[in-house]
Structure formats: structure tokens, C-alpha cells
């Protein structure tokens with residue numbers, strides 16, 4: 001029972017950055033947990049991906065080539081990963097807390113009897129035992145989790161919480177056959193998000209975003225005018241896009257856009273869920289306006305206003321002469 | 324055919340809250356409770372399948388595991404179109420994690436034999452995103468997570484679903500049934516309950532069972548069925564930005580200053 005096993009996450013032939021973060025996390029835990037650090041790549045053609053994960057503290061890459069793994073399929077992945085875990089008995093199994101792992105991690109943890117926690121952003125080893133930290137109550141508290149009686153632990157890691165590892169390394173690469181498992185779902189197609197219609201969240205230096213605090217569809221138009229008058233791009237949280245109040249191209253967050261070039265982000269009536277933060281928490285100047293003084297958005301903001309977004313918006317319009 | 328929709332009563336915290344004496348959770352006196360938002364969408368998806376099928380051929384069963392206060396969320400679900408409600412009492416489940424809760428749901432599913440189980444993609448309070456897919460694993464059923472579109476005719480061997488991935492990319496797939504799916508926000512527009520349906524829901528019985536009643540053994544209940552344990556909950560020391568005080572007019576003026584300072 002030793003070592004760390006990481007499952008590589010990839011999509012449409014490209015390794016996802018979150019895998020490099022998991023490798024980074026493993027690098028910091030290797031001394032305490034013992035090696036080796038192993039990355040498992042399951043794909044129709046694993047070779048290019050095996051190269052991409054040959055970084056940092058990785059000692060070994062295991063590849064499993066299967067035609068039924070041309071796209072992620074949870075039942076196929078489950079069979080392969082469980083058989084590798086059964087052979088290697090790693091002390092810790094890591095994977096990104098991505099949408100794909102939602103349908104994989106629980107089956108693997110239950111099937112192999114592993115300790116299990118998801119969306120983890122802190123990992124410590126105390127007396128040889130893994131302790132994980134995650135958030136609770138919409139990010140308002142932190143929760144420390146341990147795994148009594150478990151010899152192996154599976155954690156899914158929150159994106160952006162561990163420094164990605166990119167320094168090239170030369171691990172041993174071994175190709176194996178693993179796991180029976182048959183697909184029970186069939187990939188039909190990909191559909192890219194709809195065209196943005198000129199709305200450029202990723203390229204915008206100044207974004208004013210509204211969340212559910214806006215209250216009503218009738219209030220949305222005035223924020224388009226306000227953003228315009230201030231020279232900002234209007235963004236939004238997911239519920240606003242889900243309601244059809246603004247187009248999806250304005251949605252900031254994990255299943256929307258990354259505010260990649262943003263320098264000033266004003267969040268109005270947004271609580272600060274992890275998925276929204278994913279798209280904006282890196283921004284240097286965040287201003288949060290929220291009527292709940294405990295909203296987690298304040299913990300990442302440089303400036304905060306505890307108050308009613310509609311009142312503040314009205315004042316901004318008045319003082320700026322926006323009609 | 325039945326569709327089982329497990330629903331969770333989720334907590335949001337008051338402005339000022341305190342931890343429980345043992346330091347392992349928030350004191351529930353400082354929580355407000357409501358039906359998990361994701362479950363509103365899961366329920367609506369189930370009710371829409373029922374309404375598209377011949378009358379009387381689909382029954383939507385909602386289930387929650389929790390104390391009697393959790394009847395509220397079941398009544399809400401009944402008012403929004405569920406036909407039957409089951410509550411499994413959480414006595415003995417204090418040390419349950421999401422996997423231990425999933426063991427209860429899976430047992431109820433074994434007993435009820437639904438063609439589909441629709442869970443929320445995650446809970447709005449804890450965001451574990453574990454329970455639904457754990458139920459699938461325990462049942463050995465097909466599973467798909469974060470479903471943003473669902474086409475299913477009762478009795479069909481497959482369901483057509485879309486999964487919404489990072490960046491809004493969508494995967495279209497066929498999923499064998501019976502299946503457990505977790506439902507993403509925005510898949511549909513959940514209906515409002517009418518006054519009449521709220522009244523009717525309040526008159527409907529709620530079937531109350533214990534974990535033993537549904538067939539769980541002691542080795543599966545609570546801590547024994549869990550894969551994790553909460554050791555400690557704490558309010559982190561976190562940097563807080565500068566709070567801009569004053570009247571809304573003063574706050575707006577300062578915000579305009581900040582905008583011009585930053586934008587230069």
C-alpha cells in the first residue's frame with residue numbers, strides 16, 4: 001500500500017490542465033506518502049497523452065489502449081481504473097474534480113472500498129493518514145475530512161488549487177491490458193457552445209457581472225445599459241443564462257467562459273459558488289456587491305459593498321449620467 | 324414504470340452562524356432549509372416524462388432521507404407533480420456520508436424498481452456531487468452525470484441524453500436503461516405549484532420508513548456504510564477586501580473612483 005496513482009483526464013485528444021495540477025499535488029505529497037507516482041492514461045491512442053503527462057515527480061506512466069475509450073465512458077474507465085488499483089494498491093488515487101470524474105469516482109471508491117472525498121483543495125498527511133479539506137455551505141466554512149479504517153483514499157481535486165507541474169521528466173512507460181468492462185453508453189456527437197455573437201468575456205479587461213440577486217428579468221436591461229455606460233462587458237452567473245435572461249456567451253464560470261484577460265471584475269448579486277469563481281477568482285481587482293455580508297464572494301474580493309445591487313446600480317447611473 | 328427522484332433538503336446559513344458544540348458541523352439553529360435547487364430540475368424532468376406518456380403509465384416517486392422536518396421538501400415536490408413521497412428517517416445515520424446516504428437510496432430503488440432514477444447533479448449546500456452516481460454504482464446500473472437534456476420514452480432500451488461539460492461543451496450520447504442520471508440546472512423550466520396543488524399535496528400521505536425497514540443491515544448504516552468522516556468544520560481565516568461603507572450614494576461614488584483608478 002504505497003504510492004500515488006493519478007488518472008489522466010483528456011478530451012478530444014488533448015490533456016486537460018487539471019491533470020498537471022494533480023501531478024503537482026502528488027509531487028508535494030510523495031515524500032510523506034512514499035512513491036511511486038504513477039499516471040494512468042486510458043485512451044484509444046494513449047501515446048501522445050503519455051508524453052504530455054511525463055512531467056515533474058511522475059515515476060511511471062501506465063497506458064491502456066482501448067477502442068471503446070476513444071471518448072470518456074464511465075463504465076469502461078471504471079473497469080480499467082479498478083483493475084489497476086487492485087494490482088497496485090496505491091495509498092492515494094487522485095483525479096480532477098471535473099464533470100467526467102463525477103460519474104467515475106464514486107463507483108471506483110465504492111468498488112475498491114477506498115476513503116473518498118470530492119472537490120478537495122487541501123491534502124495533508126498526518127501519521128501516514130490522508131486528511132482532506134473541502135468547503136461546505138456554499139463556501140462559507142471549510143471541512144476537514146479523514147478516512148478511518150481505509151488503507152487507500154480517492155480524492156477529486158478542485159481546479160486551480162494545486163500548482164500545475166510542467167517540468168519535463170522521463171518516467172518509464174508501460175502499456176498494459178486492464179479491466180474487462182463494456183460500454184453502456186454510446187458517444188454520438190460533440191456540440192460546441194453556441195457562437196458568442198461578438199460578446200467577448202475572455203478578451204474583456206473590464207467585466208460587470210450580475211447574478212441571481214438581480215431578482216427579475218425586467219431588471220436585466222438596465223444592467224446592459226450600465227455596463228455599456230461604464231465601458232464594461234456585461235457578464236452573468238449561470239442561473240441568469242439558464243433562465244434565458246442573457247445569452248450563454250455572457251456566463252462566467254466552469255461551464256461558461258473564463259475571464260482570461262480581465263483586470264476589473266464587478267460581481268453584483270453573485271454568491272461566489274466554486275463554479276463561478278473558477279472563471280474569475282484570478283482577477284486582480286474584484287469588487288463584490290452583495291446584501292449578504294457572509295457571501296463567499298467577499299473572501300476573494302479586493303473591495304466589497306454590503307448592500308442592494310439595484311440601489312447601487314441606480315446611484316451609479318445617476319452619478320454617471322447613464323439613462 | 325416508476326421514476327424515482329431522490330431530493331435533498333439543503334441548508335443555507337444565516338448571516339451570523341455558530342458551529343455545533345462538537346465542532347463537526349454548523350448548528351442547525353442557524354440554517355434555513357429548502358429543496359435543493361438541482362432537484363427542482365430533476366423533478367420537472369421526471370414529471371415531463373410522465374406527462375408525455377399515456378395517462379397512468381408513469382408514477383413519479385420522490386424520496387428523501389432526513390428527519391421529519393424534511394417532509395417540507397417532499398410536500399413541495401408533491402405539489403409540483405410527484406405522485407408519491409417516501410421519507411426514510413435519518414435515525415442512526417448521524418455519521419452517514421454521501422455514500423452511506425446513497426446506500427439507503429439504492430435500497431429503496433431496489434424495492435421500487437424504477438426505470439429511471441433522477442438525482443440532482445450536486446447539492447447546493449455541500450456540492451459533493453457524489454450521491455447520485457454512488458446510487459448507480461451500488462445498483463450496478465448505467466449512469467451519466469450532469470445531464471442537460473433528456474429524451475426518454477418509458478420502456479425504451481435507451482435514453483438520449485446530453486451532458487454539459489467544462490466550457491459549455493456538450494456531449495450527446497445514448498444511455499442504456501435502467502439508468503441513474505444526475506440533472507444539471509437549466510435542463511428545463513421548473514413549474515410553480517398552484518395553490519390547489521399545494522393544498523392537495525398537504526393532504527397526501529408520506530410513507531415513513533427506517534433504514535432497517537428498507538432492508539439495510541447494520542453493516543451498511545451510518546458510519547459503517549461511509550467512506551469518509553468529517554473531523555472538523557471551521558471558519559477559515561481569510562483575507563477580506565476593503566469594505567466600502569457609507570450611504571449607497573457614497574458607495575457608488577467610491578466605486579466610480581475605483582473604476583477610474585484601476586482602468587487608468
Ligand SMILES: Cc1cc2nc3c(=O)[nH]c(=O)nc-3n(C[C@H](O)[C@H](O)[C@H](O)COP(=O)(O)OP(=O)(O)OC[C@H]3O[C@@H](n4cnc5c(N)ncnc54)[C@H](O)[C@@H]3O)c2cc1C
Nearest residue numbers: 211212213237238253254255256269270271276291292309
Ligand atoms: C457542473 C456545474 C457547472 C456550473 N457552472 C457554472 C458556471 O459556469 N457559472 C456559474 O455562475 N455557475 C455555475 N454553476 C452553478 C453554481 O453552482 C451556482 O448555482 C451559481 O453560480 C449560483 O449563481 P448566483 O451566485 O447568481 O446565485 P446564488 O447562489 O443564488 O446567489 C445570489 C446572491 O445574490 C445575493 N443577493 C440577492 N439579492 C440581492 C440584492 N438585491 N442585492 C445584492 N445581492 C443580492 C444573495 O445574497 C446571494 O449571495 C455550475 C454548477 C455545476 C454543478
Ligand SMILES: Nc1ncnc2c1ncn2[C@@H]1O[C@H](COP(=O)(O)O)[C@@H](O)[C@H]1O
Nearest residue numbers: 329330388442443445446451452453454
Ligand atoms: N438526504 C438525501 N435524501 C435524498 N436524496 C439525496 C439526499 N442527499 C443527496 N441526495 C441526492 O443527491 C443529490 C446531491 O448530491 P450530493 O452533492 O452528492 O449530495 C441531490 O440532488 C439528491 O438527488
